[in-house]
Amino acid sequence: MTSVDGRPAEAGATTGADGSARLDALLDKLDHAIARLEDARPFAKRQRAGGPLDLARRAMAEPGGVEAVYDRIRRLEGAGVFHDTDWANPGILHASIAAQTLRLADPATATLEALSQLRMLAVSRGVYFHPGLSSEQAANFLAQTIGLNLDLLLSGPDEAQRSRPGQIGDVLRHLFAFIVGHVDPAEVVDQLIAEIWRLLAQRPIVVEEIKSMISQIAAWRANDETTGGAATHGRGGWGADRLISAVFAPTAGCREDPGLEVYGARLAAMDDAALAQEAAGLARSMHDTGLASAYHAVFLRAALDRAPTDFIGPALGLSATGMDAYRCYRDLVRALIERAVHPETAQAIYGLALMLERGVLYQPSVGPGLWRQIGLKLAPAPAERLRTRYGTARAPEDWLLAGVLSVLGQPLGVGQGNNPTCQAARALSMWAFADPDYLLQIVAWTARDDRLVMAFEGAPISSDEAAAGLAAQAPADVDPVSIVAAPHLDRIYAEMGRRCAERGGDAHRWVNPEMHGWWVGRGCALAVDVATGRLDRYEDFVRRFYAVYHPLHNGGQPVIHPQPAGIAMTDAAARYVGWHAIAIYRVALDQEGVMRVYFYNPNNDSGQDWGDGVVVSTEGKGERFGESSLPIADFAARLYLFHYDPLEVGRPDSAPADEVAAIEAAARRSWAADR
Amino acid sequence: MTTETEKDPNKGYIALLGWSLNAIEAIDRFDRRYVVVAPDWARQYAEDNGIPYLAWSFDRLNERSYELGERLKEMGVDVAVPLFEETVEWAGAVNAVLLDNPRLMNQAFLFRDKGMMKRRAQLGGIRVGIFEEADHKEDVVKFLRRVNSALLKLDGDPNDPIHLKAFDKAGCLGHRVIRTPEDVDAIPDDEFPCLLESHLDGWEFGVEAFVKDRKIQFLNISEYVRLGYSVFVPASAELEKWRSRVEEEVEKLIEAFDVDFGFLHPEYFVTSDGKMYFGEVAYRPPGFNAFELIERAYGFNAYQAMALMFDPKATAEEVEGFFPKPVVDAKGHAGTFGVYPRRRVINALEIPEETEKDPYFEFHELAPPLENKVTKRSAFGTHWGLVYFFGDDAVRMRDVLSRQEELDYYV
Structure with a gap:
């Protein structure tokens, strides 16, 4: 007392x-x-x-x-x-x-x-x-x-x-x-491990946080073994080994996490058979988890000097397609490794491998674009942002090049971080997927000039003249390409919105096609009346969506280019949270015969429960890495805006009445409850 | 919660002169319409937060005071309430226009000049110490000598100190204690003219008197544990014994200064022989967040009370129902301590562990230091922030507050 x-x-x-x-x-x-x-x-x-x-x-x-x-x-x-x-x-x-x-x-x-x-x-x-x-x-x-x-x-x-x-x-x-x-701590660890695997299944580009959680688990297990705790008694820790080894000990040559220098020395002493083993181990670990170890970078750099056997292809785990791309562009790929692959930037190895697999190098402008990127000097401001985020151990140019490899290899791995910049993330992702040489151009402008000019209905908008965007500060917790380009895209996007403010109706109708690319449909369907916020001819909206996107109602036409779309986000209790930008990539049957929409969600974690039984899947339902998916009716019940080509409207009366009615009921049970 | 308070158009429309977030917040919650008159730097904040606002520069009272009065009159404002010493004369000038009473202007000048204030009090039969206006350093030395020779001090005896105060500043700003002629050299020339006062050994305390229709509606005594450092509300039983005498003295002030309404914040000394001396009086909220202490102890908001006193449309019933009974209705004693760094070089703000664990400690409004070096204090300066206490026992409160003087908040 x-x-x-x-x-x-x-x-x-x-x-x-x-x-x-x-x-x-x-x-x-x-x-x-x-x-x-x-x-x-x-x-x-x-x-x-x-x-x-x-x-x-x-x-x-x-x-x-x-x-x-x-x-x-x-x-x-x-x-x-x-x-x-x-x-x-x-x-x-x-x-x-x-x-x-x-x-x-x-x-x-x-x-x-x-x-x-x-x-x-x-x-x-x-x-x-x-x-x-x-x-x-x-x-x-x-x-x-x-x-x-x-x-x-x-x-x-x-x-x-x-x-x-x-x-x-x-x-x-x-x-x-x-x-x-x-x-329960053991339960928490299990939950955490499951959480990590679930996040990794979406193959994000930014993995520092995941890696640091894995190091915590590694430390916990080491501690637990000495104290005879939960991990060694079978409770907690299931699935942790693969994660820990992927980061700290992916192969036999570095099983005890000996340090990069020791590993380099061991590689120098290995014969071709042992090196082939190492290459295969590294590749398997990387493709299993989506995580590249710092040891992997040491191996690739050593492989650059190794002759006559070339271990680069095997170490990247390339298929016949990837190997062919590598052979066609061998000098370029080796130059990319030389500049961009270091222990600090090891994660870019995964992007490089997937970029080769995607075959984008065969597009005539991508190779020269990458050569420009290799020689590109950065303006002071973007260089400073990269240094702030990644430190000074590597030049900002190296980080940006590494980031470019990641984005080109994993277009759907772009995330918005902790920033209100879903539009910019979606644009970068879409260009990396559908228009990679344009993406390289955007990166060159923003990185070298610290300025970007885009046209809106013929009138130029310069990012250094546009007023503030949605983000108060330049995003810092994102990948290198986003760090450099997102602030400019954010400002231009906001300015385009301002120029439509007087028009009435939803500005995305005009902004999305101008911002994202020629392929975005000029037709734009909206589920709500902008002035009142109430549902507006909702049945027509749903029928049109089916007629344009549903393969069984549009003549079997797959989605050609990714199309921006707007979602009414709801939480697990199906309550409306806000409007959110996504992109539709595919509509197809999954392995159980359910017609699903596969889409890109710029949120860092796309596995979300939207309530009323609508749970977004990110793996196991036919998703490609980074895709989210929902059965098309569930998706339609949260959709509020989509684009289409007004010349290809199909037959809106083709959608079955009961399905349309069910979708409307589901919308009214959730985000449209009082609309 | 934060629902809008209904504004009653039959009640007065209040202009707050000066920017005080606590005051604005309180009046925003009150049922009266209001507008804040403050310098241009407040504009953005006011607009961002939907605070009714009129830009005005209070640098010097000039012929434009009439213009401000007319502007407010056009807006339908009934009365202006001063929040700071610097706006007291503006309120007088503005209210002279709004209430069509030129006398209020002169009254405000009395409150703003400490020399005139004392003389007026003396004329009203109020006991004051010896005082004199000083124009130069020589006047200070002369006053120090004269006071000490009157006290029959011999050469070599330590002098009784004298006090030097700026004429027109609030509270402790510009307040110096002078003991030797050498102290006089340290006074910068720009502090002249100023007021000199003899030192009174005794118990100093402050009073907050809410006045309406020339009557005291509520009177609080704030006990100073140490001037410039700490104060608590309501006062201890020992000091509250003086309440009826205090009320008499404040009534004398009301007569002497011809106060129909408003808020008086006088300070008094009680000497060891039981005499009460008037120190000075202010016509605005006291420093050291005494209004917050009153709210903490009594539960009513003193800014709202002040607005009520000024409001010509307030009814007797409303005033009657607003105030609790002094002392007996208090839920406890609320105190505050103003922190000054004790060391010359500091690195961090660290609440002393003893204070952290003290059950009377509530919370603090101290900020981490921006600089490592502490400037030497020559006059009573401005404290670095306040620490709040609340508890049942006045004696313990006094002990806790005085103990804080020995603790380091900045290390």
Whole structure:
């Protein structure tokens, strides 16, 4: 108990009763501070939030405090403790940033993050129904944060954490103990591993976060083996071996993760048979997981100098198609490896392999375009953005070239990161897929000139004159190509929208074809009336969609070019969340005979539950890497905008009436509930 | 929650002079229409947040004060409420126009000149210490000598200090304590003219008096634990014993300054022989967020109370129903401590562990340091931020607040 002169009792002598008296006093004050924040006008929220935040921090530093704050989390958020901060919109939060914030931030920021974790827990357990966050999203987020903090979770804060100001070490210890009380660590690890495999099945280009989760699992298992814990007793950890080896020990030559120099020396001493083994092992590991190890880069660079046997093709795991492309463009590919493939940029190896497999080098302008890219010098601003993101160990030019290989090899692996730039991500992805030499041109302009000019209905728009885009800052958590090009595309896209603002109707009708390419249909169907937001001739909308896209109703015509489309996003409870940009790539039967739409979703994680039984699949239903898919009726029930060629409208009356009616009912059960 | 408060068109339309987020926020929640009159730098924020706003530069009172009055009158504003020392004379000028009462202008000048203020109080039969206006450093030395010789001090005896204050600044700004002629050399020339006062040994406290129809509607005594550092509300029982005397003194002020309505913030000393001395009086919200302390302790919002006092359309019933009973209705004692770095070189903000664990500690509004070097303080300067406390026991509150002076918040 604190004595009258204000001096605290000896820390060790604090008894439970005194601690709980102190906690009660803090909670009294916290409740008062929350009430005061509830009363505050929006413009005063930020200023008033300091009190509740500080009191919540001190309460959480007391035993039992985290639970008490957890009980108040909904009130805290309702009162405005997250108001005007990055945490206000939980849908945009990033697990890796959350983990960093908990570990490194000042007390106030770390407390916000801790409260955000409690919110995630409450939402994931269904005790807090959150408009901007589904319980699945929250559970995934929580699993990822836990995955990135396994050490804190399982062994408690280390000395560096304990000595942080503001008792943050105690807060974290109590926080994770509380979370573990509600989730089983072995289960979390299993969930995390499943989560990693699920993410990898979408073959993202940006994999740093996944790799860092894998290192955490590796550390956890190493620790667990010595302590005889869950991993060795069969609980937890299933499927981890392949992940860990893919990053740290993909082959026999580096089984014990010996370090890159040692591996280089071993390669120099190997004969052709052993090298063939290594090449095959590296290729298998990479194609199994979508992850390339730093050892792989060491091997490829060594292979450049190896003669007469050429191990590059085998190390890339190329098929006959890929090998043929390699043989035709051998000098170019070797130059690309020389410049772009280093231990730091190893992930580009996967892009290189897939680029060769796609055969894009046979398009006459792609090869010369890549030669230009190899010699391209960067303007200071994009170079600086790349250095900020990737450091200075490699030149920004090397990172960008590596990024170009990734994008050309994995067009559907482009993600928007933690940014409102789904349009720019979709455009980059679409060009990498359908128009790669144009993509190379965009990269050259934006990287070399730090400027991009696009025409909108004949009038040029320059990115350096256009006003701000949707993103307040240049996206930083994305792939190198997006880092360089996305800010320009974002601004131009926003400017095109501004130029349509007066027209009435949905601006995408005009912007999408001008922005993305000539192949985007000039016809544009909209499910809602823009002025009122209500459904507008919805049955016609659905029938037209079937007539244009459904192979059984459009004369068996497959989708020729990817077409931008708009989705009414809903959460797992089928509540409307917002409009979202995607692209339709294919409509085809899956292996069970279900007609599915295969589409690209620029969200980093496309496996989403949209509620009312609509669960987006990302693997196992005939998807190619990076594709999302839904049965066409489910897809139609969330679609609100699509493009078509007005000269190819097909027969709208062909769609079966009961299916159309079911789609309308499903739309009205979800996003169109009060439209 | 944050639903709009209905604005009652039958009640007064208030102009707030000066930009104070706490005040704006409180009046936004109140049932009266309002407009904030503030310099141009506030425009963007006001527009972004939908705060009714009129741009005005308060640099110097000039012939344009009449223009501001006319502008507000055209808008239908009933009365102007000053939020800062610098806007008190503007409020006087504006209210002279709005309420068609030229006397208010002169009254405001009295509140703005500490020399005139004391003389007026003295004329009204209020006990004040010895004071004098000073134009040069020599005047200060002369005053120091005269005061100490009157106290029959011999050469070599330590001097009784004197106080030097700017005429027209709020609270502790420009307040210096002078003990020796050498201290006088440290005074920059631009601080003249100023006011000199003898030192009173005793208990200093502040009063917040809400006045309507020449009557005190609510009176709070703020106990200063140490001037310029800490204060709490309501005062301890020991000080509250003086309440009826304090009320008499404030009534004298109302007569002397001819105050029909508004808000008075006087400061007094009680000396060891039981005499009460008037220090000075302000016609605007006190520093150290005393209004927030009153709200914390009593639950009513003092900015709203202030607007009510100024509002010519407020009814007696509304005023009657607004205030709680002093002292007995308080839910506890609310205190605040102004932090100054104690070290010359600092690296970080760190709440002392002892404070962190103290059950009276609520929260703080301190920011991490931007610079490592702390500038030496010559006068009572501005604190770096406030720390808030709340608890049941006034004696313990006093101890906790005075203990804070010995702790390092910046290390």
